[in-house]
Amino acid sequence: MRSNRHPSIKIERFMLKKFFIICSGSDTDILNDCSIGEQNKYAGIGATVFFTAVMAFIAASYALYTVFDNYFTAIAFGFVWGLLIFNLDRFIVSTIKKRNSIIDELIQASPRIILAVIIAVVISKPLELKIFEKEINQVLLEQKNDLTLANQNQIAQQFSPNIEGLKNEITILQNEINTKETEVNTLYDTYISEAEGTAGTKLLGKGPVYKEKRDKHDAALLELQQLKTDNKTKIAQIETQIAQLKTNYNTQVITTQPIIDGFDGLMARVNALGTLPWLPSFFIFLLFLAIETSPIFAKLLSPKGEYDFKLEDTETAVKTWVDQKVYERQVLLQTDRTLNNKIYNDIAEEDELYNYKRKKARELMQLQADAFFKHQKNAL
Incomplete structure (x- = not known):
């Protein structure tokens, strides 16, 4: 094994x-x-x-x-x-x-x-x-709670003025009913006191004054009943509007809450880490x-170890070989230039080459003169 x-x-x-x-x-x-x-x-x-x-x-x-x-x-x-x-x-x-x-x-x-x-x-x-992660989650939870409250307050600012205005309308309608009820109750006390002889004419019994006050009370009572009917209808309509606004508020809060719940991305976590x-x-x-x-x-x-010395030896060997090749090319180029200069200097002193180039130069100048003459003749 x-x-x-x-x-x-x-x-x-x-x-x-x-x-x-x-x-x-x-x-x-x-x-x-x-x-x-x-x-x-x-x-x-x-x-x-x-x-x-x-x-x-x-x-x-x-x-x-x-x-x-x-x-x-x-x-x-x-x-x-x-x-x-x-x-x-x-x-x-x-x-x-x-x-x-x-x-x-x-x-x-x-x-x-x-x-x-x-x-x-x-x-x-x-x-x-x-x-x-646990500490960051705690920081993010606190931040989410703050964001939730701030979000609810911001959304509430969109609906609160309308809701308060509608509630004030209900209060006004209810006050109208209360005022009318107070008026009816006052008229009731008046005609009862007239019948008992404790106020008004102070004559016991249901005389003409009593009848007049009783009719006034009954008319006010009918107005009160009609006012209650009308105002209750208006109040019901207003309460329906308030309920709709509250529903819209809750819907917007529920809709925006997932955005806050998702507030745990990379940047949020890095910032939360910075608070720790x-x-x-x-x-x-x-x-x-x-x-x-x-x-x-x-x-x-x-x-410096064995590897460093061997690596340096390899690199310097390549560097030395490259430097040597470059130097040899430079020497070769310099030698070639020297030889070329010497060769051309020697050729420049030969009479045969001089006469040949002189002949060719004369022929070239003659051709140029003939071409110029022909061009001038055509121009005329």
């Missing part, structure tokens, strides 16, 4: 190590000829690059899920984002070369460090949203910043 398991474990470890070395962006051909320790160093750098990309994938997927509310879309875009971060980190690490001066190395790495800080911010923020204490978020950012910049600082702080 052991003899079968150990080779497979070694193969898996070897393949994993090769994968992480590829993630580090190093030259695998050169690194294969280096020591195991040197290979392990770059495998560790590659593992950091890989797991940073995995964290970027998780963070982007969660952030995009809060936007699209769809698992497949969030995972697809998150995977693309993870590949982008992986490529950037791999590029950053692979382009840092060991120099003979620490100052030169810091100058070389400074743009990469700035880019690493930006990537750390982008990666850490969505994960902060997930880590502090900054120290925990800052520590999370520092963690991802350390993860993101660790491959860079690992290469900066580590001394």
